[in-house]
Amino acid sequence: MSQNRKNQLRALFDPVAVPAAPSVDPAPAKPVEADPQSRPRSASGAVKAMGLSLGGLSKEIEEARRLKESLDSAERVTKIDTALVEASFVTDRLDHGGPDEDFEALVASVEATGQQVPVLLRPHPDKPGRYQTAYGHRRVRAASRLGVPVLAIVRPLSDIELVLAQGKENSERRDLSFIERALFAHELIGRGFERGVVQDALSLHKAEMTRFLQVAEAVPEHIVRAIGAAPKIGRPRWMALADLLKSEAARVKADDEVTSARFREAASDARFNLLFARLQRKIVTVDGAREIQDRQGRAMARLSLSKGKARIDFVEKFGEGFEDFLGEELPKLLERFNQGRGDAAGNN
Secondary structure, eight states, X not given: OOHHHHHHHHXXXXXXXXXXXXXXXXXXXXXXXXXXXXXXXXXXXXXXXXXXXXXXXXXXXXXXXXXXXXXXXXXXXEEEOGGGEEOOSSOOOOOOSSOOHHHHHHHHHXXXXXOOSOEEEEEOSSSTTOEEEEEOHHHHHHHHHHTOOEEEEEOOOOHHHHHHHHHHHXXXXXXXXXXXXXXXXXXXXXXTXXXXXXXXXXXXXXXXXXXXXXXXXXXXXXXXHHHOOOTTOOHHHHHHHHHHTOSHHHHHHHHHHHTSHHHHHSOHHHHHHHHHHHHHOOOEEETTEEEEEOTTSOEEEEEEEETTEEEEEESSOOOTTHHHHHHHHHHHHHHHHHHHHHHHHHHO
């Protein structure tokens, strides 16, 4: 309690001194003994009660002041046209292949009950009047599909702040796959972010970060994106795929697989398994020649090498026109092979 308040209370309860009138009888009056528990206790109790009352009032005033300051400084949720919102400068999601049931459920939820959690945007650093998403990309997409504004908090963020916010959301989401997080980390490193910042963004330990980057660097990015998120495929299988892709021949074979119709039509996990099985297929030799099998594992030709020259002998006769087709496709295969060798050399 301040000194001023104490003085005010003392003025309320202490007796006022009144000058005494001159006495004719100089003899002193007989002193009257005061009850020690009468007036002082009464005054002390009143002071205490008043102090408690004023203290409680001061506390309520202080809490009200803090609440007002909090409300005045709180970030407000605003409605933003999704046509003005762009994705983050670094991608954290890949194609899952096939329908995305979780996203469809999100769209249905927003349509039925509205958007419950706002997204975080920043003013676009290069495009006035537009915004860039820090987190909440799927909510932005859902609002866009429904043709409604997205509820957002707009905050000025540096690139590092945006990455940390995006990474924090990633670390809290259970549906982000291993390869999506690995690719996200690799892309941030490629953009010049310090390793420590990336580890903080993804909540990774140093050893985990190393494994993420090993896989992202070992598997060519175009193959990763062709496979997609592969949500059921974890780190050990991706590392095994990286080992299978070490040779140039394996990369050429992988390029052939990811462009096939059956691969494109499959879901993401199935795409991974198709490629993994193709690369894992063991080489069978017959009389010194390599046996070439079709997708069902049946022998269709034998490849032999002699003095640097390759020879293919087909096991059975194919339909009319196959020779012409083969003649047209061989130059394309050679071109793809040479291109794969060039890409591999450029990445080393």
